[in-house]
Amino acid sequence: MATKAYGAYAADKLLEPIGITRREPGPSDVQIDIAFCGVCHSDLHTVRSEWAGTLYPCVPGHEIVGKVSAVGAGVARFEVGDTVGVGCMVDSCQHCAACGEGLEQFCENGFTGTYNAPTPDTPGHTLGGYSQRIVVDEKFVLRIGHAPEQLAAVAPLLCAGITTYSPLRHWKVGPGKRVGIVGIGGLGHMGIKLAHAMGAHVVAFTTSESKRQDALDLGADEVVVSRDAEAMAARTGSLDFILDTVAASHDLDALTALLKRDGTLCLVGVPEHAHPSPDVSGLIFGRKAIAGSLIGGIAETQEMLDFCAEKGIVSEIELIPVEGIDRAYDRMLKSDVKYRFVIDNSSLG
Template sequence: MIVRAYGAHAADKQVEPMDIFRRDPRTHDVQIDIAYCGVCHSDLHTVRSEWAGTLFPCVPGHEIVGRVTALGPGVTKFRVGDTVGVGCLVGSCQHCGSCDEGLEQYCEKGFVGTYNFPTEDAPGHTLGGYSGQIVVNEDFVLRIKHPPQQLAAVAPLLCAGITTYSPLRHWKAGPGKKVGIVGIGGLGHMGIKLADALGAHVVAFTTSEGKREDAKALGADEVVVSRNDNEMQQHAGSFDLILNTVAASHDLDPFVGLLKRDGTMCLVGVPEHAHPSPNVGQLIFGRRSIAGSLIGGIAETQEMLDFCAERGIVADIELIPIQQIEQAYDRMQRGDVKYRFVIDNATLDGRPRG
């Protein structure tokens, strides 16, 4: 079928309307009318070829919320009318060690991303959620339990939510644990909310004094301005886990020094240029670790969505029509958003929702 979408034909071209092909549902496929799609920094990096390997035409978007409109004959997990989500993954080998453990994001043969990954469908690579519909195998579709009025703000949970939830769960953030969140942006604001909901003592790190009250409103118990050496030293050697959401290259050593013995700093942002090499002595003499984490598997993403639905947790968003996507990209680069843009996909045909 032919579907209206927005994408770019080249790195130096703006995102614009286009028609794309979606396959008819196969045996285990779910067809979804997309209501909302979050705007991730990955979208911007990919569509402008700031990361190598962009395939054009490029239709970004991997924070998708919508409604099931058709099913393949073998689908057992969903019904027409269900509210569902699609995140960063739409496929994996499903039989390697990682997939067998529900860790499809680490598929040893390579997962299939929601956009810009090879596929049999035209045009030969996956096309994302800046579109009216998507067709996905049921094993990569997620159930959304939030109420209708929260659905737009649920969309970023499919990337920003699981990217922060997965390491928090892996390193057992919870009561009795002191957790730091570095950066208060699209990822960081979700990290603060989730670490707080898990019961940890949460300390937010920011370079801006002006974000102190914002961080507390999100659920931080304390806020540290990382440029203030005195504030930093007050927390030396005290953190069980620091979740570093900053994607820009920066000195990791000041944060490593805040970890307890056996503490971990987990990186979830990929910088354009490598971080300066850390002081190995701080790692050796404190048995400290610097680690990384990539989104989450399907089961864990569903766990995160259910956890958030039970507690009323959503992202803080600004809802935009698709026609404002280039302005949104420019604002993202300036850090001018609290904290995530979400596209109202009803505007794909130029009309407002309602």
């Protein structure tokens, strides 16, 4: 079916209105009329070919919230009118060990991304949420339990939310744990909210003194300006777990020094250039670990959404019309957003 979208035809072109075709819903498909789509830094990297392999035309967007407008004959979990979401994946092989364990993000044959991934559908690669509607297999559709007035701010949970929730859950963050959150941006502000809601003592780390009050308001118990050597030294060996959300190359040794014995530093940001090689002696003599984490599986993403609905957690957003996306990208590069842009998809109409 013909669908209005917004995307780019080349890396050096601004995003513009694009007419795309969505498949008619098959037996297991859910058709979603998109109300809101969050703007992820991955969108910018992909549409501007800062990561290799961008397929054009490129329609980004993998933080999708909307209403079910049609379902296939075999769909049992959703009905027309349901409020639902779609995150970073729309398919996976469904038969490897990872998929069998509900870890589709680690599919051994490669998951199908919501945009820029091979698909039988026209034009041969997936097209994302900067569009009026999307058709997705029901296995990759998520139920949204938040109030209607919160839905725009729910959209970033589909990426920023699960990217921070998954490692916090995996490393058993909760009461009695001291947890560091590095970076107070789109990911970091969600990390603070979630770790606080899980009952941990939260220490936020930022390079900017101006973000101190924001971090406290988000739920941090302490805020450390990482350029303050004395403040950093005072917290040596004090943290059980650190979630590092910074996507720029930086010194990891300064962070591993903050870990207790058996502590873990988990990275969720992919830098443009590699981090300086860490000093392994600091790891060896404290049995410490540097790890990574990638979004979350579908079951865990649903768990995250239910947790956030119960706790009243949403992202801090700025709602924009779709024609403002290039300006939003430029502002993202300057960190000029608190803390996520979300597209009002009604502006596509």
